[in-house]
């Protein structure tokens with residue numbers, strides 16, 4: 277892999293403005309998910325280094341919060357500019373450690389950078405209120421202040437954007453941050469820190485801890501009274517544990533957890549558009565995205581047409597090494613992910629589903645799962661209940677709007693939902709009836725910096741991006757001004 281700037285390939289951690297290694301001299305391997313080759317060794321930090329990072333972030337908080345919004349904004353803006361300048365290099369590092377096709381990886385860098393640009397601007401718009409007093413001698417004002425030291429725990433599926441979506445609003449608000457990236461994809465996080473340093477982020481404001489001792493780091497972050505906020509993206513199971521762990525110090529918490537997105541095709545839908553939307557929403561990152569469509573509900577009158585057209589498109593998807601031209605589906609992140617998708621598909625087939633496409637790994641590479649289409653699927657199968665996190669489309673048949681709303685909502689998750697139809701009376705009703713934080717109507721692509729990203733139910737709480745995203749890193753303080761005696765009349 278050729279980088280225009282080789283110094284972006286960092287293999288040390290970043291704490292208090294220094295590039296550091298493990299005190300115990302421990303490292304762990306980072307693998308290329310396409311061929312399992314070792315691509316780097318990074319520090320396996322523990323509790324001690326985590327506590328040092330927390331301390332550094334606490335010290336830095338006192339000066340960072342005092343910078344003007346304009347000063348914080350211009351540092352963030354420089355960081356954005358550098359990300360865009362090096363987007364090809366950052367994309368290559370991302371593909372190498374995560375596997376997604378290079379154009380998709382570069383797209384993620386631009387997406388990640390867009391949060392930095394957006395929150396550079398939002399830093400200047402942290403407004404308070406004046407509120408009419410409840411008594412004649414009272415004046416009421418609110419101000420917003422940064423919550424303090426933030427911990428961000430991020431996943432491997434978006435190794436760049438899930439960091440910037442948390443760090444940019446935190447820094448804009450005046451908070452300082454400790455990031456623990458996923459152990460599969462630490463290199464993108466370290467490259468971001470390198471560019472952050474070049475942009476002028478002061479020491480201690482952004483700290484990156486890589487570790488193979490996940491639980492130890494998690495406990496050090498969640499038990500610390502200095503850390504006032506935890507923002508997490510990952511599985512619902514881990515999210516629930518982290519919420520419990522944060523209770524002991526009553527931290528402010530944001531959780532962006534798993535999904536089980538329905539994709540509904542009504543009988544009046546534009547079927548070609550629905551097929552294009554299904555491909556876009558399902559196969560992004562080989563299906564390893566929390567907003568990927570998980571269950572496809574298609575009206576019985578258009579079931580055959582939709583299935584045939586989708587199957588034709590699925591056959592065109594090229595799988596392979598993310599660095600090869602025209603590849604649209606790269607490898608799964610690891611063997612565990614391949615095993616899980618295999619289990620989901622085999623369970624469905626055993627219970628009567630028909631396999632129209634895929635259903636196995638590629639003959640050339642057993643970490644690439646072929647795009648898979650299952651029909652005759654029903655609610656007895658795991659594919660109905662579980663987040664697949666892989667390139668599998670299970671199609672269910674429905675006959676009435678009432679029935680499909682019930683099916684769509686029949687899950688503890690509530691992140692994203694999609695539907696295709698033309699009747700605006702139905703569109704409004706369905707939009708309101710779906711118990712999800714985000715709904716795509718006649719589109720399979722909903723993610724953007726400008727809109728609030730987040731879920732309800734067991735998909736979590738809190739919103740990222742948009743004008744709301746910065747609120748997660750702010751506290752509202754209310755000032756009640758009483759009257760001071762003054763003899764003069766005005």
Ligand SMILES: NC(=O)C1=CN([C@@H]2O[C@H](COP(=O)(O)OP(=O)(O)OC[C@H]3O[C@@H](n4cnc5c(N)ncnc54)[C@H](OP(=O)(O)O)[C@@H]3O)[C@@H](O)[C@H]2O)C=CC1
Pocket residue numbers: 429430431432433456457458459460487488490491493494495509510511512514515517532533534535565566663664665
């Ligand atoms: N909502 C989403 O975007 C995502 C959802 N998922 C779902 O979760 C499934 C499993 O994926 P997986 O990667 O295991 O997701 P996890 O939830 O295990 O990992 C996400 C992040 O949390 C960290 N983590 C895990 N356990 C702890 C802990 N006890 N304390 C502190 N941090 C912790 C991980 O660290 P480490 O890497 O060191 O283990 C990683 O940084 C997927 O198949 C998918 O269904 C996964 C990723 C993202």
Ligand SMILES: O=C(O)CCCC(=O)O
Pocket residue numbers: 433434438509510532564565566567723729
């Ligand atoms: O799977 C995730 O958690 C990342 C969401 C990516 C997006 O913003 O669309």
